[in-house]
Amino acid sequence: xxxxxxxxxxxxxxxxxxxxxxxxxxxxxxxxxxxxxxxxxxxxxxxxxxxxxxxxxxxxxxxxxxxxxxxxxxxxxxxxxxxxxxxxxxxxxxxxxxxxxxxxxxxxxxxxxxxxxxxxxxxxxxxxxxxxxxxxxxxxxxxxxxxxxxxxxxxxxxxxxxxxxxxxxxxxxxxxxxxxxxxxxxxxxxxxxxxxxxxxxxxxxxxxxxxxxxxxxxxxxx
Amino acid sequence: xxxxxxxxxxxxxxxxxxxxxxxxxxxxxxxxxxxxxxxxxxxxxxxxxxxxxxxxxxxxxxxxxxxxxxxxxxxxxxxxxxxxxxxxxxxxxxxxxxxxxxxxxxxxxxxxxxxxxxxxxxxxxxxxxxxxxxxxxxxxxxxxxxxxxxxxxxxxxxxxxxxxxxxxxxxxxxxxxxxxxxxxxxxxxxxxxxxxxxxxxxxxxxxxxxxxxxxxxxxxxxxxxxx
Numbered sequence: 001x002x003x004x005x006x007x008x009x010x011x012x013x014x015x016x017x018x019x020x021x022x023x024x025x026x027x028x029x030x031x032x033x034x035x036x037x038x039x040x041x042x043x044x045x046x047x048x049x050x051x052x053x054x055x056x057x058x059x060x061x062x063x064x065x066x067x068x069x070x071x072x073x074x075x076x077x078x079x080x081x082x083x084x085x086x087x088x089x090x091x092x093x094x095x096x097x098x099x100x101x102x103x104x105x106x107x108x109x110x111x112x113x114x115x116x117x118x119x120x121x122x123x124x125x126x127x128x129x130x131x132x133x134x135x136x137x138x139x140x141x142x143x144x145x146x147x148x149x150x151x152x153x154x155x156x157x158x159x160x161x162x163x164x165x166x167x168x169x170x171x172x173x174x175x176x177x178x179x180x181x182x183x184x185x186x187x188x189x190x191x192x193x194x195x196x197x198x199x200x201x202x203x204x205x206x207x208x209x210x211x212x213x214x215x216x217x218x219x220x221x222x
Numbered sequence: 223x224x225x226x227x228x229x230x231x232x233x234x235x236x237x238x239x240x241x242x243x244x245x246x247x248x249x250x251x252x253x254x255x256x257x258x259x260x261x262x263x264x265x266x267x268x269x270x271x272x273x274x275x276x277x278x279x280x281x282x283x284x285x286x287x288x289x290x291x292x293x294x295x296x297x298x299x300x301x302x303x304x305x306x307x308x309x310x311x312x313x314x315x316x317x318x319x320x321x322x323x324x325x326x327x328x329x330x331x332x333x334x335x336x337x338x339x340x341x342x343x344x345x346x347x348x349x350x351x352x353x354x355x356x357x358x359x360x361x362x363x364x365x366x367x368x369x370x371x372x373x374x375x376x377x378x379x380x381x382x383x384x385x386x387x388x389x390x391x392x393x394x395x396x397x398x399x400x401x402x403x404x405x406x407x408x409x410x411x412x413x414x415x416x417x418x419x420x421x422x423x424x425x426x427x428x429x430x431x432x433x434x435x436x437x438x439x440x441x442x443x444x445x446x447x448x449x
Binding site for chain 2: 053062065067068069071072073075076079080092093095096099100103104137
């Protein structure tokens with residue numbers, strides 16, 4: 001791989017890619033963004049070379065070396081660009097808590113997220129309830145703090161906020177309101193959206209909804 | 223009250239990972255055996271309400287859950303041999319491989335042992351594919367961590383010990399020396415490390431537990447088939 005400085009391979013609708021965009025922006029790191037335009041039909045040779053095992057975005061390529069998996073990339077960015085804006089909490093226990101909640105959320109949303117827009121009836125309802133239950137757990141973790149990171153926007157905030165652009169989609173398919181069910185969580189979402197890095201990285205929720213409708217059509221899901 | 227407590231289970235590879243890491247760092251701890259199949263203790267449920275699983279590390283009264291999270295915590299908190307490399311790129315690679323082990327290898331290998339028929343064949347194929355990838359990463363290295371064991375080696379404990387026992391009981395051999403010469407060499411070196419050797423569950427005890435489970439699974443399958 002050529003050394004083009006910092007390169008990010010991504011796709012506009014991927015919340016995992018948004019995590020990295022936010023982190024790079026907060027750190028003030030210049031990077032070259034390469035969109036995988038045809039990600040569902042044919043992945044670019046660069047992506048296949050950079051991430052041969054999972055063939056997924058995001059991939060960060062730094063000094064010609066690829067780093068895969070969004071959480072790995074965030075930790076890498078924080079360790080390399082140490083002097084600018086700290087992403088990870090300082091104390092090992094707080095780091096552990098952030099990592100724990102990211103693993104929890106990622107595992108949950110992988111299954112539940114899809115079921116909310118792709119399935120119907122009881123399965124969809126069960127997914128919705130599970131989703132809200134998870135948000136409530138996160139609300140407890142947030143407590144009275146402005147951010148999950150406390151006074152400072154940090155790792156867990158960066159990891160979770162991208163998924164807020166999918167809330168409209170979930171709400172439309174499952175007929176509920178995150179605002180009504182989890183007002184504290186929405187308050188945090190709104191606070192994060194005030195940050196330039198977040199508003200730059202997150203797409204319009206309506207665009208996301210339209211895209212999911214297209215994907216459903218493409219996959220033949222009613 | 224001991225400063226460090228570990229809620230674990232004698233037979234769990236996830237629990238054993240933490241014991242290896244604590245011993246590597248020379249940390250004294252109190253081990254609390256949990257009966258994970260029959261009855262979990264109120265303390266475990268209190269300290270890990272989300273997953274209700276072992277291992278849980280309790281340090282100064284604060285719980286840390288999930289074995290990979292605990293391993294990083296141990297490395298960051300105590301001096302001693304490093305579990306993760308120092309270089310950020312090498313750290314990212316180690317984190318990548320441990321996730322690959324836990325999210326891809328482990329489930330496929332486990333499924334290969336416990337399923338039957340077509341499902342088993344599919345799982346065996348998948349497991350073989352993943353193991354081939356791992357084999358490739360061992361080129362010119364004694365351990366995944368280089369000259370000494372690191373996080374990837376600690377997390378790969380399942381392959382070197384639990385899986386070898388299980389595949390024999392299940393009646394197949396996936397990890398042959400012919401197909402996986404480097405992995406087999408790694409297993410020998412790994413199991414010879416005193417810190418690993420001294421922290422494995424007794425083979426006879428583990429074999430007996432697995433054997434009983436195989437019999438139970440076979441009985442349930444036979445009962446279902448008879449209906």
